[in-house]
Amino acid sequence: MEALRVDDVRKSFRGDLSLRRREVLRGVSLWAEAGEILGFLGPNGAGKTTTIKIILGLLRPDSGSATIFGAPAGGRDAARRIGYLPETPYFHPHLSLREFLEFCGVLSGLSGAGLRGRIGETIDLVGLGPHAGRRLRGFSKGMLQRAGLAQAILHDPDLLVLDEPFSGLDPLGRKTVRDILVDLKGRGRTIFFSSHILPDMEALCDRTAIIREGTVTRSVTLDEIYRLGEGRVEVTARGCAPGTAHDLADYVESAQCSGGETFLLVRRQEFVRTVIQHLYRSGAEVLEVTNHHPSLEEVFLDEFAIRPSPGGTDPAKSRAVGAGAEGRAS
Amino acid sequence: MRAIAAVARSTFRETIREKLLFLVAAYGLVLMVSTWILSPLSVGAARDKIVVDVGLAGISLFGVLTAIMIGGALVHKEIDKKAVYLVLTRPVSRGEYLVGKFAGIMGAIGSLVGLMAVLLVLIMLAGRVEITRVLFAAVALSLVEIAVIAAVVVFFSTFTTPILTSFFTIGVFIAGSLGSDLRAFAQKFGGAAMQRTMDAMYFALPNLTVFNLRSEAVHGLRLTAFEFFAAVLYGTVYAGAMLYFAWLVLRRREFA
Numbered sequence: 412m413e414a415l416r417v418d419d420v421r422k423s424f425r426g427d428l429s430l431r432r433r434e435v436l437r438g439v440s441l442w443a444e445a446g447e448i449l450g451f452l453g454p455n456g457a458g459k460t461t462t463i464k465i466i467l468g469l470l471r472p473d474s475g476s477a478t479i480f481g482a483p484a485g486g487r488d489a490a491r492r493i494g495y496l497p498e499t500p501y502f503h504p505h506l507s508l509r510e511f512l513e514f515c516g517v518l519s520g521l522s523g524a525g526l527r528g529r530i531g532e533t534i535d536l537v538g539l540g541p542h543a544g545r546r547l548r549g550f551s552k553g554m555l556q557r558a559g560l561a562q563a564i565l566h567d568p569d570l571l572v573l574d575e576p577f578s579g580l581d582p583l584g585r586k587t588v589r590d591i592l593v594d595l596k597g598r599g600r601t602i603f604f605s606s607h608i609l610p611d612m613e614a615l616c617d618r619t620a621i622i623r624e625g626t627v628t629r630s631v632t633l634d635e636i637y638r639l640g641e642g643r644v645e646v647t648a649r650g651c652a653p654g655t656a657h658d659l660a661d662y663v664e665s666a667q668c669s670g671g672e673t674f675l676l677v678r679r680q681e682f683v684r685t686v687i688q689h690l691y692r693s694g695a696e697v698l699e700v701t702n703h704h705p706s707l708e709e710v711f712l713d714e715f716a717i718r719p720s721p722g723g724t725d726p727a728k729s730r731a732v733g734a735g736a737e738g739r740a741s
Numbered sequence: 742m743r744a745i746a747a748v749a750r751s752t753f754r755e756t757i758r759e760k761l762l763f764l765v766a767a768y769g770l771v772l773m774v775s776t777w778i779l780s781p782l783s784v785g786a787a788r789d790k791i792v793v794d795v796g797l798a799g800i801s802l803f804g805v806l807t808a809i810m811i812g813g814a815l816v817h818k819e820i821d822k823k824a825v826y827l828v829l830t831r832p833v834s835r836g837e838y839l840v841g842k843f844a845g846i847m848g849a850i851g852s853l854v855g856l857m858a859v860l861l862v863l864i865m866l867a868g869r870v871e872i873t874r875v876l877f878a879a880v881a882l883s884l885v886e887i888a889v890i891a892a893v894v895v896f897f898s899t900f901t902t903p904i905l906t907s908f909f910t911i912g913v914f915i916a917g918s919l920g921s922d923l924r925a926f927a928q929k930f931g932g933a934a935m936q937r938t939m940d941a942m943y944f945a946l947p948n949l950t951v952f953n954l955r956s957e958a959v960h961g962l963r964l965t966a967f968e969f970f971a972a973v974l975y976g977t978v979y980a981g982a983m984l985y986f987a988w989l990v991l992r993r994r995e996f997a
């Protein structure tokens with residue numbers, strides 16, 4: 412079953428001075444299966460927060476649609492099943508954490524002993540136990556982020572939509588959040604979150620949708636990322652003769668030296684033998700031969716930094732760029 | 742209903758934790774100082790009238806000012822700072838949110854008015870001023886007037902800044918307090934266009950003079966139940982219409 416579907420959503424904003432509208436989302440499409448963790452990745456200003464606000468019904472799309480378990484975004488049925496963490500959490504500063512969660516819980520339809528129990532549990536879960544009675548006014552950024560997560564998961568929603576849940580957290584906080592998300596997934600909940608912290612995203616997501624200038628250009632699974640590197644092998648050697656990289660240029664994609672060791676990224680499986688033989692012959696010592704798995708970070712940098720897009724966005728072109736990356740790997 | 746109550750309670754708390762009590766203290770002080778200063782000048786009945794007049798005027802003015810200052814900032818701040826995200830992304834309609842906000846603001850200002858009324862009665866008891874039923878009717882209608890102004894504030898604050906909201910609402914308050922005076926003035930001295938504008942304003946703006954029972958209270962005049970309830974009904978309908986317009990705005994509004 413689909414927990415979340417965003418279908419060809421377009422959204423433009425009026426510029427500050429001119430009356431011309433600037434199109435921020437140019438046909439965003441994505442979906443999340445129930446029980447899946449879907450990451451949302453893209454550079455600053457790509458349109459992640461805008462997409463998320465449309466999913467929550469805070470913004471209306473110019474065209475296209477968003478549905479939550481089949482219900483239209485922004486409606487009561489959708490709202491009942493969603494938990495949301497805004498990008499910059501601001502909560503009523505005059506309330507204590509407990510009062511604040513009480514307020515949120517009642518709005519989500521909880522009450523009585525059930526609500527009180529949930530509040531206690533949730534506060535402990537996000538690690539704010541000692542601060543339950545304090546006013547939010549005095550909370551640090553990381554504490555507010557935790558309070559924000561607490562209100563999002565309080566009513567145990569079927570779909571969690573989190574806008575940068577790791578921002579402002581210390582390493583312990585990041586682990587806490589990761590553990591909470593993994594636990595929720597284990598209990599069949601669906602999670603959709605944006606983040607710039609790639610290792611966290613890689614560790615958590617079943618799939619990652621990559622957005623660039625208002626269009627989702629790729630949607631990759633962890634398997635696919637691994638497969639991108641299939642056939643590529645990394646060879647670590649010591650005592651390479653100068654000029655080795657040059658000699659092997661046809662077989663090796665990149666060569667890096669550090670601390671007397673050389674890391675060679677071999678283009679294809681069948682070249683490995685040739686490379687190792689060359690190394691032995693030139694008097695080098697082979698230390699390690701491993702399969703190379705690119706990280707999400709490499710995919711991300713590959714998509715964005717290495718070949719900056721020339722001005723406008725042509726979805727066809729961006730897709731071609733993605734295909735190019737795969738083509739080169741094979 | 743539970744959602745409305747939750748929003749109202751939170752708004753009430755927020756308002757109470759702003760330093761509202763200082764306003765009550767200021768009111769008491771102004772009232773006492775003005776009566777002590779004025780009382781040697783006048784004796785007996787005249788002094789009593791001053792206490793009642795100043796006391797009721799103070800309640801109305803402080804209540805309206807609080808509604809304008811606190812109400813406008815409250816709604817706008819919540820939208821501006823995005824606290825409203827947490828409410829509107831839950832199964833709460835925008836109408837429920839509005840009604841809850843309004844109820845919370847009125848709850849807080851109602852308590853303020855209540856405290857000021859108690860203070861006034863205490864001062865009157867201390868000064869052996871006669872306490873009439875019209876006095877309580879006057880306080881009650883002040884509260885209705887404040888509700889009308891608070892609804893106007895909520896309406897404006899769904900789409901403008903607190904400063905403009907205050908500006909517009911003060912305009913509505915002044916024009917509304919003049920009641921038919923402006924219209925009568927236009928009918929006497931203005932041209933046709935002026936007359937039509939004044940007619941339009943007279944019907945669009947709230948006629949706040951119907952909530953003013955100060956002269957009745959001061960001079961001990963009679964007040965019929967019909968007059969009283971007609972004023973209450975008028976205020977309720979007007980405030981309801983304002984909240985309805987606010988809902989029309991908020992319903993379509995996006996939160997960027």
Ligand SMILES: Nc1ncnc2c1ncn2[C@@H]1O[C@H](COP(=O)(O)OP(=O)(O)OP(=O)(O)O)[C@@H](O)[C@H]1O
Pocket residue numbers: 424425435453454455456457458459460461462997
């Ligand atoms: N209310 C608004 N009015 C005008 N432009 C806006 C508005 N909100 C967002 N934008 C523009 O839309 C684009 C996308 O913004 P968005 O906040 O969705 O980016 P993002 O992907 O969340 O970025 P970040 O990683 O920095 O959070 C940006 O260029 C931004 O300037």
Ligand SMILES: [Mg+2]
Pocket residue numbers: 459460461498574
């Ligand atoms: Mg963002």
